[in-house]
Amino acid sequence: MSNAPHYAIDVQTFWADPYPDLARMRQEAPIAFVPHLGSTVFTRRNDIFSQEKRIDVFSSDQPAGLMNRLMGHNMMRKDGEAHMRERAAMFPAVSPRTVRDTWLTNFRAHAERILEGLAPRGGADLVKAFALPLSAECLKDITGLTNMRFEDMDARSQAMIDGIANYTADPAIEARCHAATAGIDAAIDDMIPVVTKHPNTSILSVLLSAGQPLESVRANIKLAISGGQNEARDAISGAVWALLTHPAQLALMRAGEAQWIDVFEEYARWIAPIQMSPRRVARACHYGGVDFEPEDRVFFMFGSANRDESCFANPDHFDITRDTRKSIAFDAGPHYCAGAFASRAMVADVALPGVFAALNGLRLDDTHQVRIGGWAFRGLLNLPGTWDATWIGEAHLPKL
Numbered sequence: 207m208s209n210a211p212h213y214a215i216d217v218q219t220f221w222a223d224p225y226p227d228l229a230r231m232r233q234e235a236p237i238a239f240v241p242h243l244g245s246t247v248f249t250r251r252n253d254i255f256s257q258e259k260r261i262d263v264f265s266s267d268q269p270a271g272l273m274n275r276l277m278g279h280n281m282m283r284k285d286g287e288a289h290m291r292e293r294a295a296m297f298p299a300v301s302p303r304t305v306r307d308t309w310l311t312n313f314r315a316h317a318e319r320i321l322e323g324l325a326p327r328g329g330a331d332l333v334k335a336f337a338l339p340l341s342a343e344c345l346k347d348i349t350g351l352t353n354m355r356f357e358d359m360d361a362r363s364q365a366m367i368d369g370i371a372n373y374t375a376d377p378a379i380e381a382r383c384h385a386a387t388a389g390i391d392a393a394i395d396d397m398i399p400v401v402t403k404h405p406n407t408s409i410l411s412v413l414l415s416a417g418q419p420l421e422s423v424r425a426n427i428k429l430a431i432s433g434g435q436n437e438a439r440d441a442i443s444g445a446v447w448a449l450l451t452h453p454a455q456l457a458l459m460r461a462g463e464a465q466w467i468d469v470f471e472e473y474a475r476w477i478a479p480i481q482m483s484p485r486r487v488a489r490a491c492h493y494g495g496v497d498f499e500p501e502d503r504v505f506f507m508f509g510s511a512n513r514d515e516s517c518f519a520n521p522d523h524f525d526i527t528r529d530t531r532k533s534i535a536f537d538a539g540p541h542y543c544a545g546a547f548a549s550r551a552m553v554a555d556v557a558l559p560g561v562f563a564a565l566n567g568l569r570l571d572d573t574h575q576v577r578i579g580g581w582a583f584r585g586l587l588n589l590p591g592t593w594d595a596t597w598i599g600e601a602h603l604p605k606l
Contacts, residue, residue, distance in 0.1 A: 208246045210496040211235035215242050217374070224481070224581040225522065228510035237494045243373055245484070245503040246496065251511035251532065253494060258506050259539040261285040263498070264485040271484065272370045276383045277432065278425030289540060292426060295416040296544055299348065299409040305547045308407050309348060313556045316343040321564040328595030329571055331588050333443045336561060341438035344552050348434065348545075349427050350401055350408025351393045362386035363435035366428060371582035390428055433480060434545050440479040440585025441549065442557045444578075445469050447589055448476070448524050449562075450570050455526050459562075468526045470554040474512075474535035476524050481509030482582045483537065508534055509584060565593040 213235055215227055220242075228249055231238050236250040248254050257264055266285050268274060274283050281292035298304060320339055324330060342356035342363075351359070369383025394410065401411040409430055413423045449456040449469065458464045487502040498504070513521035517532045536543040543549070562568060570576070574590035 208239035208496065208498075208502060210237050210239040210246050213238040213240050213247075215240055217242050220581050221579055224509065224584075225513060228507060229513070232510060232514060237496050240505075243505065245373075245505045246498070247505045247507050247510075249507050249510040249514075251514035251517045251534065254506045254508070254511045255534060255538050257493065258483070258485070258537070261488075261540065263488055263491045264504055264506075265488040266485060267488075268484065268486045271486065272372060273429075276369045276380070277366060277387060277428040278421060280422075280425035280429040282429055285540070292418065292422060293544060295413055295418050296409055296426060296430075299407055299412045300545050300548050302547045304407050305551050309344070309548055310551055310555060312347045313340075313344050313552050314560075316340055317556045317560045321560055325564050325566075325593075326595050329590075329592040332446060332561070332591045333439070333586055333589045337439045337442035337446075337557070337589070340557055341435055341442060341552065344438070344548075345431065345434050348409060348548060349430055350397055350406065350410030351390070351427070351431075353396050354393050358389065359431065360435055360439070362389055363431045366432040367436055367583050370432065387428060390431065391424055394424055394427060430545065433543070434549075436583055436585065437479040437543075437545075438549050438552050440583075441470065441474060441553045442561075443586045443589045444477055444479070445473040445553065445558055446561060446568075446591075447570075447576060447586055448473050450568070450591075452524050455524060458526060464526045465554075466558045467550065467554040468530075469558060470550060471530040471533065471535075472524060472526045472528055475518070475528070475530050475533040476512070477578075477584055478509045478512055478535040479583060479585055480535070480543075481580065481584050482507050508537070509581075565591070566596055567594040569593065 213231055220227055231247070231249045236253060237246060237248055239246045248257065266283050266289070268283055271283060273280070281289050284292065317340055320336055324335055338360050339356045342359040345359055346352050346354055346356065365382040365386035368379050372379045397410055398414065401408060401414065405411050405415060409427055410423065413426060449459065459469065483506045485504040485506060487498045487500055487504060489500055491498050512533050512535060515521055518528070536546045569592055571590035571592040574588070576589060577587040578585065579587055
């Protein structure tokens with residue numbers, strides 16, 4: 207049992223809003239053992255920033271971890287050369303050049319089609335009607351699994367992230383995760399002959415071309431889906447909601463005093479879609495007054511780090527003029543999100559400017575309550591919006 211100070215949480219309350227507990231831990235017990243999570247959590251930004259680079263102590267290699275058991279051994283659960291080898295194999299599919307030269311065109315086409323269907327409706331849940339299909343359609347292209355429906359891409363991503371955050375061992379959640387991974391494997395099997403005959407810049411194609419073992423290909427595509435769908439979906443819907451509930455910030459955007467990338471970076475700091483990353487203690491060490499023993503489990507709480515009062519003034523406030531350089535929403539060490547370039551392009555270059563340009567008078571539908579949840583992954587569960595119904599054409603969408 208960890209000798210870190212113990213901090214008790216109510217799991218349901220923590221899921222609904224973890225920030226009050228995290229703020230209290232940062233002040234009273236910045237490294238604390240949380241019995242309900244069975245883990246020692248790091249909550250301060252500088253502790254996380256420095257210690258997650260110590261892969262010899264806080265290892266991503268977790269043979270018995272939920273991600274390995276449920277999704278396969280992907281590069282996120284490897285360290286050192288093993289991690290870098292698989293990361294390098296994937297890089298051609300998600301590099302800044304590929305995003306600029308290939309994926310931005312696809313992202314824009316998907317956004318235009320979805321928004322042209324939405325504009326005449328005058329109202330919708332923008333999570334289900336915009337953020338979800340846009341991120342899923344884009345991810346279908348990036349992964350190479352264009353044979354999936356966007357609904358299946360989202361459902362399978364959600365089932366996997368629920369599975370790898372299932373620290374209470376709910377058997378129903380685990381069963382849904384197994385069904386999701388089986389569906390992804392079937393989609394991969396169907397597409398292998400296609401991309402073998404017609405290579406492209408998708409993750410499936412570049413991994414196969416690099417000679418990666420099929421087991422590794424499967425695991426890393428599941429990794430891309432588990433994070434790539436929910437992160438972009440939640441950033442799109444969350445950033446729209448943040449601007450609609452902070453009219454002064456939206457006014458800054460409309461006045462040209464900030465850019466869409468500023469909105470994206472500040473939202474990712476304020477409510478990081480990926481709130482936590484687990485680590486396994488590989489060897490005994492002492493840090494911050496706490497003894498860590500081999501096989502202990504540690505959670506680096508990125509969502510807490512990004513609201514650390516020692517790094518960000520008024521950290522609970524959404525402020526698109528803020529300096530976000532100390533944000534670690536995409537991780538800060540060797541496991542920095544490989545899809546960060548694609549995510550920024552999808553959200554800041556396409557989704558946000560597109561939705562505010564296409565949906566005239568966009569505002570919240572106050573007849574429905576916005577719901578948000580999650581402590582390991584966090585995002586809006588719905589976004590009821592209303593706008594002035596119009597027909598739009600391509601000319602109404604901003605040019606990249």
